């Protein structure tokens with residue numbers, strides 16, 4: 073179906089002239105201004121709209137093709153998306169980069185200048201949110217009919233700066249000046265209930281009528297998600313909470329009670345006000361659960377609306393729909409679908425349960441027990457009374473199944489129950505997510521194995537076939553082509569074409585070039601130029617980067633102990649043959665996570681001490697780059713020589729920064745954790761600096777009685793580093809860090825210290841031999857093709873979603 077037929081829509085031009093005309097039209101008719109008086113913001117908005125139009129055109133054709141084929145859809149439910157800046161990506165994906173650069177000359181401004189106004193929507197915390205963004209990119213690139221659902225937070229992840237040596241947080245009002253990439257559809261609003269009570273429905277044992285005590289509207293807007301090298305444009309649909317008309321109290325307003333008059337609307341709108349800046353521990357706040365339910369309720373109604381456009385029979389629902397739950401945050405969608413099917417559409421319980429179970433799949437992203445969400449039963453009872461009833465019934469039937477399989481095993485029944493019976497009864501969302509889905513996956517081989525063997529072992533015993541692994545991946549468009557244009561050009565030249573951008577395994581073709589001296593020389597030159605651009609330190613120094621959220625399990629403190637030891641060594645032997653290093657840290661700590669913030673403070677204090685030391689500073693420099701986000705990652709990753717992936721084995725589910733860095737030719741120093749294991753297996757053990765305990769050894773050590781002090785007593789350099797902190801040598805900062813390492817050391821930092829230092833010596837040996845280093849670097853890129861999110865999506869599509877592509881015809 074050609075949407076333009078009979079409507080007579082003008083086709084958008086592709087030449088620089090045509091593009092410029094459209095740009096001027098956007099400026100006149102949509103910004104309401106002229107070239108003469110256009111501000112930088114006007115130029116940016118006009119350009120964004122002109123580019124968006126090209127994509128909207130493809131979007132219309134995509135929608136038509138999808139409608140015509142009535143395919144099986146993937147709906148990705150995620151509380152977080154870290155989409156990154158949109159302009160540069162959309163120029164690339166619409167193939168308008170060159171004509172746009174020409175056209176904006178009309179404003180007397182360069183494209184780069186305009187691009188600086190493009191603010192990234194920081195609607196996520198870290199890896200989980202960025203993964204969601206890479207997956208929607210790859211779904212579009214692979215022509216999979218998909219919608220990503222999320223929340224349009226007014227305030228994204230906080231802006232970080234370093235004030236007085238520590239982290240300071242400011243709100244991120246990312247769309248303060250508007251967001252030209254977004255389409256808002258007020259007419260597609262959904263109604264969401266909270267609180268209230270339930271009532272029986274005459275003539276039914278199962279159905280209940282929920283009378284909510286609060287009603288909130290969900291207003292959708294969507295952003296376009298183009299595929300690369302294909303016509304498909306999918307969408308991410310984000311919900312924003314609005315008070316209903318009734319939430320404004322006119323009589324109170326007229327009586328001068330202005331605050332009271334709007335309080336209900338304010339309360340409603342608070343639901344999508346702010347992203348919770350925490351990705352590992354639960355705040356246990358009612359508002360967070362409200363956000364989750366808001367997302368799920370709006371999205372499911374939208375999914376059902378879309379299903380009913382082309383289908384009538386509920387028995388087709390699970391054939392036409394797969395809903396992927398990105399971690400447990402959207403798990404409330406499971407009882408919500410049951411409620412909609414049973415209470416609102418009148419299906420019987422068994423039929424509804426069969427549909428529900430076949431519709432959902434669940435991805436788990438953690439192993440940390442504190443990151444597995446649970447909610448107090450009393451909170452559910454108050455906020456979502458009908459859902460609690462449904463969860464009880466799901467649980468009762470499920471536990472009967474367990475009892476039938478394992479008769480008399482009361483302990484197992486207790487362990488597996490969706491309701492945890494501790495001091496306080498709590499709903500275990502991960503259990504609900506496993507029970508209510510068809511497939512459960514971890515995000516790297518080791519993680520999936522540990523899920524099966526530890527955290528979810530009872531469930532894997534019961535349903536072994538349900539458990540799968542899908543190793544994470546990253547978008548090579550954003551993290552190589554856009555982030556690292558110099559390397560992209562060199563790769564394309566080396567391989568003879570740019571087909572690697574959509575089939576990343578083609579990078580293996582670089583292998584023969586690893587031994588080519590001229591190619592190696594150019595490879596080094598690219599890295600050097602990227603370091604100059606970054607401007608973080610001497611471009612000839614070893615650029616050693618640790619960029620990720622701050623968390624004790626990730627062990628930024630171990631990196632710091634290495635830096636302090638180097639500081640001591642250089643001071644003791646200033647004439648030594650030292651390898652100059654720039655150690656770059658970037659990352660945010662959850663505002664309430666004091667131990668992580670103490671580590672940030674200590675990093676900055678050690679950095680200042682080194683900076684002030686004329687003996688050491690020529691060889692060692694710490695840079696703390698503020699406000700780590702996707703945009704900053706795109707600058708740091710291409711400039712990195714060494715990638716620090718030093719979490720305690722068995723704690724990092726996968727990691728994706730590790731993949732971005734390896735893909736850009738940084739060499740990893742890392743433990744056998746998460747996807748590091750798969751990176752090492754592919755790039756080759758000689759091209760990876762391994763150290764530390766493995767997950768099994770780490771678990772044994774913790775069980776066998778771990779004594780951090782014994783490591784301290786035994787190792788003079790470690791002792792010197794910790795003593796220096798404890799003695800306040802770094803501006804008096806960091807005593808809590810030293811105390812925690814010596815007292816308990818939850819993540820076995822001291823146990824891995826010596827092995828880590830040895831591996832760092834091996835790093836320096838390799839670095840001193842530029843030919844060896846460059847060869848290792850090229851081989852890292854050459855063998856990282858597996859880590860494309862296109863492969864991740866292909867795995868999900870084949871093994872979990874069972875969906876195929878729908879091709880969108882080109883315009884003829």
Ligand code: NTF
Pocket residue numbers: 198199200203351352399436437438443515544724725726727728746
């Ligand atoms: C994160 N999980 C993991 O900590 C990372 O290892 C992983 O790469 C990403 O997910 C993406 O899979 C979380 O952020 C959370 F919320 F689950 F703790």
